[in-house]
Amino acid sequence: MVQKIIELALQNKLMVLMISTALFAYGLYSIQKNPIDAIPDLSENQVIVFTEWMGRSPQVIEDQVTYPLVSNLQGIPQIKNIRGTSMFGMSFVYVIFEDNVNTYWARTRVLERLNFAQRLLPQGVTPSLGPDGTGVGHIFWYHLDAPKMDLGEQRALQDWYVKFALQTVPGVAEVASFGGFEKQYQLVIDPVKLQYYNISLMDVMNKVKANNNDVGGRKFEMADMAYIIRGLGYIKNKQDIEEIALNNYNGIPIKVKDIGRVQMGGDLRLGIFDMDGQGEVVGGIVVMRYGENANKVIEAIKEKMQEVEKGLPEGVTFKTSYDRSSLIQEAIASVRGTLIEEIITVSIVVLLFLFHWRSALIIIIQLPISVAAGFIFLELFGISSNIMSLTGIALAIGVVVDDGIVMVENAYRHISEAQSEKFNSTPKV
CATH class of the missing domain: 1.20.1640.10 (Multidrug efflux transporter AcrB transmembrane domain)
Known part of the structure; x- marks a missing residue:
């Protein structure tokens, strides 16, 4: 031959x-x-279902979130295995498919089944799919060099400007923020005053939630002109929260500022991100979409970062923490x-x-x-x-x-x- x-x-x-x-x-x-x-991608063909229910113990998460999801996701065809993990305030369900299954077909079937499983979960708890990336999809890490900004301002800049811009790069599945403080309005309530005015914590929460909203009215016509009536009620600063009326006491409205104080603070953190022992920094992790060219995606990210850097405040620049393109x-x-x-x-x-x-x-x-x-x-x-x-x-x-x-x-x-x-x-x- x-x-x-x-x-x-x-x-x-x-x-x-x-x-x-x-x-x-x-x-x-x-x-x-x-x-x-x-790095060779040896990760399994999986779809991650993430559910957040803050304040609940792992046992409650397991019984009311993880178990119903795992039970209802088992009927999806071409599934190899399902793994569930419950922790404080969070649930992770890993749906592992056969290797020859298309990733986006698998995500669609999981999403279809989640629409049915939603009714079995507690009210207000909504599961969501994780990014369409793999275990080796973390291709680029960066952080902000902003010596004149505090960690809360840096995190806000990362979450509301940098993150959205980098997510538009082709091949990027997600930009996960890390470090800093997520800003929030915090109500420090005096329990003695609550008892004195006969107001419960649930009343305070419901009143604040109800007063943070815009409402629409009907059309009003006058002199051949039509006007749209609107009620503008979205909270813009601390003073708006302080002026929210909770109840009345002998005909006098009781406001939030009468039973406590409002302050700006950071959300609960479970860790920090330190850079070379020099202090905390704020940045993001770029997760590549499944099957993309890592080298081309990293090049596109760097080009986008040069454009984004032009819109950053004075004195703020990008620093690279991890770049797989060198390897x-x-x-x-x-x-x-x-x-x-x-x-x-x-x-x-x-x-x-x-x-x-x-x-x-x-x-x-x-x-x-x-x-x-x-x-x-x-x-x-x-x-x-x-x-x-x-x-x-x-x-x-x-x-x-x-x-x-x-x-x-x-x-x-x-x-x-x-x-x-x-x-x-x-x-x-």
């Missing part, structure tokens, strides 16, 4: 040349199209360097042992073609160019070189022997 293939190749040199050129061209196309990453570039440079070293080594070895430049040229030509053909298979099987796959290609280069040297040397020896026999068998005049 091998002999027939060799004979066919020798008889159709033009066809072999055209096939080799086509393989090399298609390989270059696959290199451009194949996703590039530093990606090092992996690519390693393969490129290995390929160049192999080509030089092969050329020297063949020229020293055979003293035949055409034999060296044959081996040198087959190296880039073999590498390009390897990327064709990476693209066909959906494998990204990462440290593992690129290392495999680098190791395979050595095998290709060894085989090429052996085959060329063997062919060279047989041709030389055949020529010698022909010369010796020729009658001498």
Whole structure:
């Protein structure tokens, strides 16, 4: 069989040349199209369902949130496993699908089942899907360098400006904020005054919630003009909360400021983000969408950050905390360097042992073609160019070189022997 293939190749040199050129061209196309990453994605094909119910114990979360969700999500087709985790105020359900299931099909089926499971959960508790990323999707971390701003202002800048801008970058599934304080209005209630005015904490909560709203009225026509009546009641500052009426005492309205005080504060934190021991910082984690090219996404993020930085307050800049593109570039440079070293080594070895430049040229030509053909298979099987796959290609280069040297040397020896026999068998005049 091998002999027939060799004979066919020798008889159709033009066809072999055209096939080799086509393989090399298609390989270059696959290199451009194949996703590039530093770490192989070995995570499972999963959809995360996140539910928040703050203030509840893990046991309550398990009984009233996690268990109903897990029970109702088990009927989804092509599921491999379902795992549930309950903690203080939060529930995580990991729905793991078969590897051949499309990620967005799986998310759609989970969302359909959540619409049914919603009625089994406590009132006001709404589950949501996690980002369409993977376990290795954290490709870029950054933080704000703002020495003149406090942590609350930095977090507000991150949440309401930077985060929204970076989420528009193609290939980004989520930008998760970290560090700082999330600003909130805090009511510090005096229990003695509550008891004196006969007002409960539930009354205070309901009144404040009801007074933080805009209401619409009917249309009012006057002098051939139509006016829309609206009631503007959204809270804009602390004074608006302090003036909210809760009840009346002997005909006198009791306001929030009469039973306590209103202050600006930060939400409860379970940790901090410290940078090199120099103090707390505020920033974000960019999560890449499933199946995207990490290198291209990081480049697009950096370009977007340059645009966003123009709109930041004076003295505020971006600092990079983690950038996977440097590791990606090092992996690519390693393969490129290995390929160049192999080509030089092969050329020297063949020229020293055979003293035949055409034999060296044959081996040198087959190296880039073999590498390009390897990327064709990476693209066909959906494998990204990462440290593992690129290392495999680098190791395979050595095998290709060894085989090429052996085959060329063997062919060279047989041709030389055949020529010698022909010369010796020729009658001498």
